[in-house]
Amino acid sequence: MGKSGSGANNGLIASGFAHAGIFGVLIYTIVFAFLIKLIDFLGGKVFPVWFLLAAFIVPISSAVLNSDLLTTLSTHGFGVAIFMLYLIRKEKMENYLCSK
Numbered sequence: 001m002g003k004s005g006s007g008a009n010n011g012l013i014a015s016g017f018a019h020a021g022i023f024g025v026l027i028y029t030i031v032f033a034f035l036i037k038l039i040d041f042l043g044g045k046v047f048p049v050w051f052l053l054a055a056f057i058v059p060i061s062s063a064v065l066n067s068d069l070l071t072t073l074s075t076h077g078f079g080v081a082i083f084m085l086y087l088i089r090k091e092k093m094e095n096y097l098c099s100k
Contacts, residue, residue: 009065009066009067010066010067010068011063011064011065011066011067012028012029012032012063012064012069013025013028013029015028015067015068015069016028016029016069028069031069032063032069035073035078035082036060038082039052039056039082039085042082042085042086042089043085043089046089046092047085047088047089052085055081055084055085056078056081058076058077059072059076059077059078059081060078062076062078063076063078
């Protein structure tokens, strides 16, 4: 740090604090926990754990270590991955119900 070629990345907690102080950290943590529970709800019983890990490891690590949560949702693939999980789950559930 302090050199002209260096850069500092901020993760979830630092971004929340920069936006709204301690209240921002609380809000960012609640939103992030909700997103993780949403992934578990959408894919927990439908997909194997390795699939969910492969689909979400990069966006989650980006949100926690390197970027703002909203940036991760919009440009790092987190939002797209959740949307794709919803669509795939919906199709798998329709196929399951039609086969019975």
